[in-house]
Amino acid sequence: MRPQCLFPLFAPVTSLPGVGPRLAPLYEKLAGAKVVDLLWHLPGGVIDRRHAPKVAEALDGKVATLTARVDAHFPSSSPKRPYRVRLADETGFLHLVFFHGREDWLRKQLPEGEIRVISGQVEHFNNEIQITHPDHIVPEAQKAEIMTVEPVYPLTTGLTGRLVTKSVKAALAKIPDLPEWQDAAWLSRQNWPNWRQALEIVHHPADEFAAGQDSPARRRLAFDELLANQLALAMVRAQMRRLKGRVLAGDGGLRAKVRAALPFSLTGAQARSLAEIEADMAEPTRMLRLLQGDVGSGKTVVALLAMLNAVETGAQAAMMAPTEILARQHFATIAPLAEAAGITVALLTGRDKGKARDRILAALAAGETDLLLGTHALFQEDVAFKDLALAVIDEQHRFGVHQRLELAAKGVAVDMLVMTATPIPRTLLLTAYGDMDVSRLDEKPPGRQPVDTRVIPLARLDEVVAGIGRASGSGARVYWVCPLVEESETSDLAAAEDRHRHLSELFGERVGLVHGRMKPAAKDAVMERFAAGDLDILVATTVIEVGVDVPEATIMVIEHAERFGLAQLHQLRGRVGRGDRESRCLLLYGHPLGEIAKARLEIMRSTEDGFVIAEEDLRLRGGGEMLGTRQSGLPEFRLADLTLHGELLAAARDDSRLILERDPDLRSPRGEALRVLLYLFERDAAVRTLRSG
Missing domain, CATH: 3.40.50.300 (P-loop containing nucleotide triphosphate hydrolases)
Known part of the structure; x- marks a missing residue:
């Protein structure tokens, strides 16, 4: 259950004053449907209204706050011409310009003979000093209220800056006192404010730097988000490790036959990755490893040799691809090599029907088929293995985590190897696949032409x-x-x-x-x-x-x-x-x-180096766009920007490891505070693993 102290932040935005049913969908589109979403909706810049010169000294193109007496109104004689109001101080005249201005409203705002404070962008036009549609018009008594540094929020059609600023202010007023989840020594070393202060600072920035992504307050909030992400992944990972695995270490006989049949020898990267996979399989915990290889780097051969390691122990292995074309292609590569080793391989896709399909399933259940390749068809209920020990999933980002688990459920303590040909930058690997170990194929097989x-x-x-x-x-x-x-x-x-x-x-x-x-x-x-x-x-x-x-x-x-x-x-x-x-x-x-x-x-x-290209892609597009985040199951961050906060991500990962080593169930005072952090960033599923564990 979400802790009670967070209830005010997870209330709907309609609980804020002035946000009714008409505005709620606009706020939802802009930031989200909950109060906390407005806290995460950070300003993109600031307007400094503290510059208050005399009228004659107001510079062209600069935002200024001017104090002057209202001199005269010049209503417009035609809808095409603007309504003008002249003000003056001891140094000269200021003209305010309003297109489609309503006379009754303007006379009420700017009564002749009275002093008003005006703030907006100054223009020098036809030897006159003017402000078109000023941002603020207030009596002199309210001058201090507008002479501030004003945050500028990203907007959506139908919401003004003033409305959003007001709603964010109301959201800030709902912030509860939360326990500190960051390590005290780390906080003071970084010279960061506490969580509540950090939010106050970024929403009421004192200057341009305070609103920037590199300010201490922004870095503090980014680190909170990254720590929640890394801790959640580490907890899911620890849960996987707690599940009993099985030791898979074959005698190498089948692998030797296949290696002899290969028309080339393995690249250094293939040999290294294979050694990492075999070491994982020999452990009594379950393997969860990502094999990352550029297009044409030879992932299929590495996967085959890993599967043969399982077959050498008398078990079966399966390999799943997202499309039929890809599954058939793997079959075409693997079948002749399997024949050389004297083992049986079958292919199962949605196209297999009737008696042919029945024959494949019967051989699989009897243990006569050593390797099964296929598509989503492998998930179907009537697909039963005699003893599945290793599952390989190709193009990991096309499948969800639940599908990974469904395939694993077809055996006992199944080891998992997932593969992708989409090179993923190191920083994104941590955020998305922090629950996996990673092997990289960063060499091309010999004979490949540039x-x-x-x-x-x-x-x-x-x-x-x-x-x-x-x-x-x-x-x-x-x-x-x-x-x-x-x-x-x-x-x-x-x-x-x-x-x-x-x-x-x-x-x-x-x-x-x-x-x-x-x-x-x-x-x-x-x-x-x-x-x-x-x-x-x-x-x-x-x-x-x-x-x-x-x-x-x-x-x-x-x-x-x-x-x-x-x-x-x-x-x-x-x-x-x-x-x-x-x-x-x-x-x-x-x-x-x-x-x-x-x-x-x-x-x-x-x-042509996919890893270089992936890093450049991240630099050019930022983490959110990378790989089409929404399709690929990569997390989207609201406060952290991976192109700027990469080193914070590594620190968050190290911290989460330490936390779980010292306090695996998050029972200490800091552990309890970290539970609040996980709920704050909606990583509820991770907290549930504590209970199920």
């Missing part, structure tokens, strides 16, 4: 098409990826259909088309024709991004490359350069090209 990447303006499209015609005439196979048009699938599809039509008119029947709206079987059929060489050119939306292996394909054209993220461009480029022939990738861009898009294309041109 891909010649060129950046070409779309204006030269005809030249590119002519070159593609010549290349396909001499036996090359070409991918042509069509642009992402905003987020709409229909327009992606329209772009692909137009390009397919255009290329078909030039090159006839040898041009194919695949897109996300096709049925899987139809998609696979086109892909198979392309792989077999019946098609020379394959026009596609981004459905070919992950795991299509056609070694004969040597040219990748990406139209409107500036619309794609770096990670995606890198994945697409990885579809070529898989054989021994020279390959190239053509990035076609449209004008105008923004700074970030330009930087992205330059990075693609200069490196």
Whole structure:
């Protein structure tokens, strides 16, 4: 249960004065539906209203707070002309300009002959000093109230800065006194305020620096959020470790046969990763390891050798992929090697029906099948293993944690190896996969050709098409990826259909088309024709991004490359350069090209290292956008910015390890305070593991 002291913060925003049913949906869109969401909605900057010159000294373009007597009103004679009010002090005149101003309201605000304090941006126009639509008009007695540093909040249509400032103030008034969850020595070393003070400081900044992301108050809040994230992951991890595992250490016989059958020897990175995996499997706790390898770094072979380690002990292993194409591809790679070792492999996908499916399931349950490869079909209830000991999940971010657990439930104390071809920067790895150990394949297998990447303006499209015609005439196979048009699938599809039509008119029947709206079987059929060489050119939306292996394909054209993220461009480029022939990738861009898009294309041109690209992607886009966070199950942070607070993340990770070593059940006074922290950042599931443990 959430601690009672947090109830006021988790009340709906409608509990704040002035936020009724009409404004509530706007606040929900802007920050969230609860009071605490407004505390996390931090200002993006400040306006300093403390500058109070005489009228004649007010500088053009600067925000100033001026005190002057109202001299005269000049109502507008036409709706197109503004309403003007003249004020004066001993140094000169000030004109206030109002478009569509209501006379009765303005005369009430600015009575002639009275002194008013005006704050806003000064403009020098036609030798006059003026302020258009001032931010504040108050009597002289209220001057001190507006001569402050004002926070500037991100807004949404229908909410003004003044409304949001007022609501945040009301939310701050609801902050309860919470116990300190940070280590006292660390706090004083960092010179950080307590939690409540930190929130007060960032919402009432004394200057530009106090509102910035590097101020002590902001760093304190970022660290709170990162500590909640790391502690929650560490607790889930500890829970996994408490579950009994099994020792899996084969005699190496099957692995030796497969290694002898391989046409190449393992790279240093493959050998190192395999040793890490085998060491985990030999432990009596359950393995949960992430194998991170760039496109074409040889993950499948490492996974096969790990699975053979389990089979050598008399158990079974399974490997699951997100698509049928990918599952079939793994099967094509693994089947001949398994045959060399004398073990049986089966493939199970949604396509297997009736008697054929029954035969596969019977052999699996009897223990006659050593390795099972497949898609989501592996989850189905009637899929029963005799003794599943290792589960491998490919393209981890396509599956949720619960699916990982469902597969593990099909055996006793199953070890888990999850793989991804999307290089993830170190900082994001910690935030998303802190519950896993990580192995990295950072070398390409020998014989892999570098891909010649060129950046070409779309204006030269005809030249590119002519070159593609010549290349396909001499036996090359070409991918042509069509642009992402905003987020709409229909327009992606329209772009692909137009390009397919255009290329078909030039090159006839040898041009194919695949897109996300096709049925899987139809998609696979086109892909198979392309792989077999019946098609020379394959026009596609981004459905070919992950795991299509056609070694004969040597040219990748990406139209409107500036619309794609770096990670995606890198994945697409990885579809070529898989054989021994020279390959190239053509990035076609449209004008105008923004700074970030330009930087992205330059990075693609200069490196093929997925890990370098991932770090650059994080730097350019920030953590939230990285890998399309929402799709990939990576956490989104409200207070921390991983591009700035990376070293705080490492500190949070170390701290959470120490905490759980000393106080695994969070029973000490600091442990109790940390429980409050976990609930504050809605990591309730982690607290539940304490009880279930």
